[in-house]
Amino acid sequence: MDFDNSQPIYMQIIDEYKKNIIRSELKKGDKIPSQREYAQIVRVNPNTVQRAYREMENMDMVETLRGQGTFISAGEQMREQMAKEMAAKVMQHFIHEMRSLGYEDTMIMAMLKCELEPMEEGEQVDRI
Amino acid sequence: MDFDNSQPIYMQIIDEYKKNIIRSELKKGDKIPSQREYAQIVRVNPNTVQRAYREMENMDMVETLRGQGTFISAGEQMREQMAKEMAAKVMQHFIHEMRSLGYEDTMIMAMLKCELEPMEEGEQVDRI
Amino acid sequence: MDFDNSQPIYMQIIDEYKKNIIRSELKKGDKIPSQREYAQIVRVNPNTVQRAYREMENMDMVETLRGQGTFISAGEQMREQMAKEMAAKVMQHFIHEMRSLGYEDTMIMAMLKCELEPMEEGEQVDRI
Amino acid sequence: MDFDNSQPIYMQIIDEYKKNIIRSELKKGDKIPSQREYAQIVRVNPNTVQRAYREMENMDMVETLRGQGTFISAGEQMREQMAKEMAAKVMQHFIHEMRSLGYEDTMIMAMLKCELEPMEEGEQVDRI
């Protein structure tokens, strides 16, 4: 994993786990790497990982058992909620960037539509 | 400026200039910092800046006049083209992220619409 | 302030603030010492104070404004809730200690009554 | 053992022995560690242990036989008296804490009663 400077590393770690849960690559009960392991893998200080894990515990994403490890505790309901939150975040960022490029909302909609539905029956687009 | 690890720094420098031109913060004829100045400001290796400036010159974004400095050479037409390119890039990135969160295209459209047009037909908000 | 080994220092800091709020010595809007000041006063590492302050912020006991300081945000409702929680904690600790001294519940009640209502009209206690 | 700063360490050592006697974990005639041993175990200055042992001897809690060691000398009667003293101490501390949380005596009684007798007259819980 690489981290950027857009937000704190511990938040990026959390977001990474959120994505994994959303994609169902991690499910309730799965064990995640120990703080030390994870710290070595992503080349980050163990304290930073600990903060990420602690905050995940606070929001009931994971459960930690002392001496045993840390486990995903988020179920299907939480998975859906996280998906909505992440989507909202991604979408707002997208809108912000498009607007800062000078596009108005109607134009943004049109461009996305064009990108997602390149050809519908009877339509002819991009013909000069 | 902060750089991330998603693409080479010289490309990020170019994108930064593109955004400035797109937002009309930089216009044809404006002088931009010398390579040395720029390298000092953003704390980057001068060679990296040189590569960015060279590529910008190759695509006629800027023009270097010996002994005078580097100037924006992109006009209105190029500005629009760059805007389209950047928008396409942003949009593809957005689509990719939404899909990786498990959303299908129709859902993405719906959510964006919902975000951009909070109210439909007959709505009267914030009048007065 | 002195800390004991019964629980982590950061929790003892939080409890101290809780007590101050419960006793209305600190009210909504009051500024509390900066993390560095508090760390110097109680002779503790600033990071430990920061953790306490951060957790207080997470439970909406305080509000922190970057560059300005940290302020009590707990209102009357929260004050009452905290009082109940602290009381429950104190009481359970008391019961545990009394039981470990070999006293049964009825005896504990009787002793407390004796201590709190040393003499009611017409009563004669401790007269052999 | 951990010591706190609420009172001198030698008193805390004495209280620890008192609790052990009260709980009948130590009985008349039992040998207790030598001062040196005890000092090593709890990592305390031998002088501090000496003071504790001396005071315990003064109040006839223990008896030291030269060349043989130190032995509990408190019998059943003393055990009961110590229990009363410790209980009084614990209770006063409890009352003080509850009052400092703003609770009046009648309220303290009521809350304790509620905690100790969760159900009253006619209740039938957990039968079967």
Place this chain on the structure above:
DNA sequence: GTGGTCTAGACCACC
């Protein structure tokens, strides 16, 4: 000045 993040490294408790 304020709070926020991060590293490095120690020591502890539980398993």
Place this chain on the structure above:
DNA sequence: GTGGTCTAGACCACC
């Protein structure tokens, strides 16, 4: 081995 706490000290962003 696991997670939890704490110190020391650096550097950053906002005011």
